[in-house]
Amino acid sequence: MKLNVNGVSHDVEADPATPLLYVLRNDLKLNGAKFGCGLGQCGACTVMVDGQAIFSCLTPAMLVEGRQVKTVEGLGTIDEPGPMQTAFIEEQAAQCGYCIAGMMMRAQALLEAKPDAGDADIRQALEPNLCRCGTHMRILRAVARARDLMRSKSASMPAAAGRAS
Amino acid sequence: MNAPDFPDLSRRGFLVGTGALLVSFTVPALAQQAAPAAPAPAPAPAKTSPLPGSLADTPSLDAWIRVDADGSITVFTGKAELGQGTKTSLRQIAAEELEVEPAAIRLITADTALTPNEGYTAGSQTIQNSGTAIRFASAQVRQILVAKASDKLGVPVDQLKAQDGKIVGPNGASAGYGELVAADFLHVDAAADTRLKAPETYHAIGKPFARVDIPAKVTGGEAFVQDMRLPGMVHARVVRPPSYSAKLTGFEEAAVKAMPGVVAVIHDGDFLAVVAKQEFQAVKAMRAMAVTAKWQERAALPDQDQIPPFLEKSVAEIGTVTSVGADSAPGAKTLEAQFTRAYQMHGSIGPSSAVAMVDNGLTTVWTHTQGVYPDRKAIAEMLGVLPEKVRCIHTEGSGCYGHNGADDAAADAALIAQALPGTPVRVQWMRGQEHLWEPYGPAMLTKASATLDADGNIVNWHYDLWSNNHGTRPGSAGSLIAGRLMARHFPPDPAKLQISPLGNGDRNAIPLYDVPNQRVNWHFVADMPVRVSALRGLGAYCNVFSIESFMDELALAANADRVEYRLRHLKDPRAKKVIEVAAEKFGWSNDPMPEGRGRGLAFAKYKNHAAYLAIALEADVDRDSGAIVLSHVVCAVDCGEAVAPDSIVNQTEGGILQSLSWTLYEAVHFNDTRILSPDWSAYPILRFSAVPDSVAVHVVDNPGSPYLGVAEAAQGPTAGAIANAFRHATGKRIHDLPYTRERVKAVLGV
Amino acid sequence: MKRFWMSVVVIVVVLGAGFFAYAWKPAIDPVEPPQRSSFDQSLIEKGAVLASVGNCTSCHTRPGDKSFAGGLAVPTPFGTIYSTNITPDPETGIGRWSQTAFTRAMREGVDRAGNHLYPAFPYDHFTLVSDEDNSALYAYLMTRQPVTKRPPANELPFPLNVRLVLAGWKLLFFDRGAYQNIASESAEWNRGAYLVNGLGHCGACHTPRNMLGAEKKGSHLAGGEAEGWTAFALDANSPAPVPWTRDSLFDYLRQGWHTDHGVANGPMGEVTGNLGRLADADISAMATYVASQMGEPSPQRTAKAQEIRTKLSADAGAVPIPVSASASAETPAGRGAVIFQAACATCHDGSRLPPFGGIDFHLSSAVNAPGPQNVINTVLFGLPAASGRQSAVMPGFAATLRDEQVTDLLAYLREAFAGQPAWPDAADRLTATRNGKYQVSVRPSDGIERGPDNVGAQDK
């Protein structure tokens, strides 16, 4: 299978029916997407495919061949965090942090589709994702902050916006 | 975070190592201090021992701090990072007394080969115990360094001070920590008196430091045990029985063994597991095995709609939690009420996981347990080896909120790994396994009765609670699922009624309110048909819910303002303070509100010796849909000296939202044989659409005063405040947790 | 010649005047909003139950808002109609309506001021409601929490925005009058008919409609449409692979799901949830009536049902791989089989019990139905989780599956589980559903009334 993840294309030796989540975590060694329920109920495994948020735990890898997969690793690095990551760090929006990458990817998909998403849009978009630590208030603040960062970035330097989206 | 970073660093390693400064106390006679006998509501245990915090149990400084010849500082804690920001807070504390930046401190957390035994990371005691120990140890090391520098530089001690990893004196005299420890001695007796820095000189404590673990967690760094990838690692999945007491009557090993990638099928009594090269192969093998496995089940669970009677008839023993003054007192009015709480889940978002490897006789387990030492003991017993043959290394997991599946997953991994020596084995539970097998927070029944005098003041208070033990942690092998399932069938530890100042089912059962005559009893239920253990707050959640609901009823009976009524019954100024702050920031008043809207307040001093916390909130009740919507929540918390204020706020916000979810939605469902809540469909929790508009947490700082545990302090008061806002909005009281829509509709009628 | 024209004019005028006389309805005087004390509590409680049968809250509550405050957009083929505020708010609600005005609205579809109401408010059914029940409903609604809120104006083209037109519509399609018992049928049957055809207005979704949006005479419960979902036939043409029985209908209406039929989805989730307040006796009356409309299943259907049962017990939780589906990537069904195995089987292999586990598609009415719409809706949008409520949850695959992958999957489902050829119109309907030409309401299937926290719904 050929998979394009975070702009890099990979040849993967795996049963095409393997859920994308396991391919990302084990074959590509990406930690971002987490196993939470494997049932589409919690969003811990959320990644983006062609700009839309999906549950990687229930998405057979074969379905995303030839499409653009993006994980939290694709939003920036620890030394050069992207706007979404910067926002979560600045808001200290994590407790255990297990749900966070999934939250960020769903939020990223929202903001790429709707750069001026309002607070109500953000709440509604995040509905499929669960957080058990109760970090919700900070997550909401962080996503709103990411929205503003992306706006100002895309206003000032389009290049950065390009990376962010 | 990953243990393999420092395999060489062992205790022996630096006992013989030269150039390391080692300071040791002589162990005082009273190393172990037992819990004071009931009923006395004793002060915090820390105060009862001559050495502060965990130093009481582990007095030698070298167990806590190591300074190397290159000046690098390593701090050891027996506590674990559970998402509460400990790694950051403890660095701040050590850095404060050692006069370096927190970033300069290397922190090593719970590892049976390296760190002190601090029991469990639980009960919000990390900062209180480990923090205190590290604080004093660090201060002591600083003093010793100053003394060494004084000899080396020939400058009197009082002219020297520690600064950025150096001891500096007048006209440029200075010596780095490294140079000082290079001196040729290995032991220094500790000075008896250790002076701590004065709050006004702090550079680290109470200052905002970004949590060290967050950047990795938002960029896909390896942050959790679930993320560990050791060379040659294989993936295991357990196949659990359909119910607690089910017995395995048959399964098709060959068919499953033949599946692609499967390297082993583990079968030991009723314990079944599959191991495969790739994770999804293991999942598929597990599913296939689940289909072929046949079980014999037995109806052994109580009627979930009759829990109070079940608890009442299963009482094994009655313990006195407190008994003050007379048994009764004359008064104008006596009120009574009964409250209940359902079995509730930890429900970590990431199912429990562990990695284990057997390497010539030593079983190493990377686990998100709350207690590496007790877990090691239980696992060793299960494997039939000496504790020294097991090493447990704490590695972060998904948020735990108490005793969840961590120890059991560690045991699963350890047991499975025995079949594959030299191969690292990674186990992760499936969602259903976590939901069905984790030990739940016990169901509870409480009954309160109080007598008011003519002025409405409380003159007599009786409170009885019915509950299981809230702590069935390892323990012994019988506390582990694998231990119970395997052919040797280790029996669960017998449940014992234990009444201590820490509290268990009786945590916060004694009201902080000032009442001359009090009787509080725990009707101890030993029988545990539903697996239970410690869930964040233990009994405090239901006890504070009950007491605070009842206090509102008393205030109403006394026609008093509900805030004034509480203040009136409190002596402790810090208790009053948090209530006043919460009420004031919330804008407490008795102005009428629109129909269906109400305000509520609740307060507790966690465990009666930890953080003071008050919550005021506003709720809207839609009587036709039964929905309760919280608009804004205001909280005031005093946990002594605030080491890391933002992490206090973060944990408190989290506690409030988690308790909101417990309080409005959560109850484990079961029939007479099986648990019926295998996933988030059947056991729904808070989603974003029900998150309040605002949650404001105000930290009442007390620089210089002792640390008080805070992580669990919000659970009870949140439930109380919701209950009281509901009562205020509707004129009706719901006595049973959770406040489901069905209950709301039933109570309000049409 | 002149005389002729005169008479034509006269006739036209007379007819016009006659129609106007028929069409014109007087306003009914406003009243002071009645006090709760003016109603008997038992009457209010009776009204609550009836309101739940009428499913009032679903149309008159916007997700996230207060119950009965209205403002929910109801898409119709003619334009968008916004539900009204039926709380007793004097200005924006029905606070100033008298009992007479309320009963007239139910019986004749005319508001207090005398305006004709759009049949989106199903007075063609509510007209059957008895006076006693109307006074109970009135008592219930007048004792709700008043909410001040004006719904947006309806979005209808001329001439439909002229309410007088509705009088013509009524003239053509509306039979006014309370329910009359049918002597030849049992009391239970009559009770069921009264609830199903009256307040329950099942036909509003389950009966096909004509060009002008009226239920087709002679096609009672023959299958219709609701908010983008197919409302299956409740007569002899029911697509249920295992025929409905009085008992399975009872269980389904009572709990919102049934082992042989799965979970109530789309708008039906609300209906079953609302019936929660209804007494078993009434539910069973409804079941009895609907069962009588379906009649005895044909021997073939019964035989087929038996086959399915045997097969399911044989599979015992294993994923059924039908013989007919060659797993070759050459045929659509073959490609669909691979997708099914990878994406659907985990939940739909029967290993997790209903209502929370996925249904085995041998039992699915949707897969066996003449049209693909409900399967398309479910594959694309899934079942959103209900907030803080137990509910079946299924992820939507809209973002994951490309169009041809969806049609392949549908082809497989049809062949493997219904033993029938692919739906010919699958591709077109898929496109229309994806690009929003065909609008679908997605709701949590938590089997509850549309409560204020059900933000999972997308009412577009």
Ligand code: FES
């Ligand atoms: S892990 Fe994919 S939704 Fe929970």
Ligand code: FES
């Ligand atoms: S931060 Fe722990 S689950 Fe969200």
